[in-house]
Amino acid sequence: MKRLILALFVLPIAVQGAENPLLSAPAKDISKWENKLKEFERPELPRKEGYPRPFHLPNGYKYSLDDVCLACHTFAAHKKDKKYAPFYNAHGTFLSCTTCHFVKSGLSYSWVEIDGDRAVGKEGGDFYGLRYIRNGNRVILSGGDSRARITPVYDGAPLVIPLKGNESLLKDVKAVSKMHSALTEKVLKCEDCHREKGVLDFRALGFSDERVKDLEENEVVKGLKEYKTIHFPKFIW
Ligand code: HEC
Ligand code: HEC
Ligand code: HEC
Secondary structure, three states, rough: OOOOOEEEOOOOOOOOOOOOOOOOOOOOHHHHHHHHHHOOOOOOOOOOHHOOOOOOOOOOOOOOOOOOOHHHHHHHOOOOOOOHHHHHHHHOEEEOHHHHHOOOOOOOEEEEEEEEEEEEEEEEEEOOEEEEEOOEEEEEEEOOOOOOOEEEEOOOEOOOOEOOOOOHHHHHHHHHHHHHHOOOOOOOOHHHHHOOOOOOOOOOOOOOOOHHHHHHHHHHHHHHHHOOOOOOEEEEE
């Protein structure tokens, strides 16, 4: 049941180099971005003390905001789409933002964990995945015991920028503009992944056959499509 992850390889990450696609896109609309950043309100994360402890498990709430996207957007980045936003937010805990927001041919996908200022590739198996935990009338999510997230890799570089060592990028309007113009207009939706032969190769990512079946024929994805309004217990996010 435990997420077993072994560090096998370190992906070299050239954050400041021209080869990182997140920083090599053109900087556009600088003054617009200056304003956007001024007006931006960082989404609030629930206070740690409010979290219940999982029943049998060690507390798994170790969602540190350790990459540059998270530093600004947190795990509560989505709110516009009432029906799907909680799912997008939840997925951010095990998928790097770029997994859905950077869609291009020539990408491969790996589990990548941020360790200080490095993005470390992980090989794993026997994944447990999400846990939904009831807290009063709310349902919240607990992660596994790893902070690794599925991340696209392009030309050997994982598309994630560790916050550590790159704090200056948050104040660099040009860099922020570049990051956002690098993101693709096509964003992955539920069915892009939760189907047979979807964007992610679940088996290659280490999911067991049983989990692959669950992920491909995901009842939640089907249910959400059929129902216009979901009376889902409020997520903390
Ligand atoms: C320095 C803070 C900052 C960083 C770092 C940052 N964002 Fe943003 N992001 C913003 C702001 C501000 C907006 C505009 C919000 C608005 O218009 O309401 C935005 C908007 C967005 C949007 C909506 C589309 C758009 O272009 O307006 C997406 C998607 C997004 N960011 C994803 C990301 C991802 C993925 C990363 C990491 C690669 C990232 N952001 C890094 C501040 C940031
Ligand atoms: C499972 C896929 C998925 C993941 C993972 C994901 N997003 Fe999104 N995101 C979307 C989709 C789909 C939209 C809506 C695009 C549309 O329909 O216009 C969106 C929209 C947004 C927006 C616009 C604001 C809003 O309320 O919709 C922002 C900002 C954003 N994403 C940031 C992020 C950040 C930051 C991360 C990582 C923490 C992230 N996203 C991870 C799928 C995802
Ligand atoms: C980029 C691919 C991707 C997209 C897009 C995506 N998912 Fe997922 N989803 C995953 C992966 C991978 C897991 C398993 C995570 C784990 O176990 O660590 C997962 C897990 C889930 C689970 C838990 C299922 C289980 O058996 O444990 C649900 C429910 C779910 N997704 C619903 C959705 C919904 C609803 C959407 C659209 C809002 C969506 N997903 C979009 C990749 C995706």
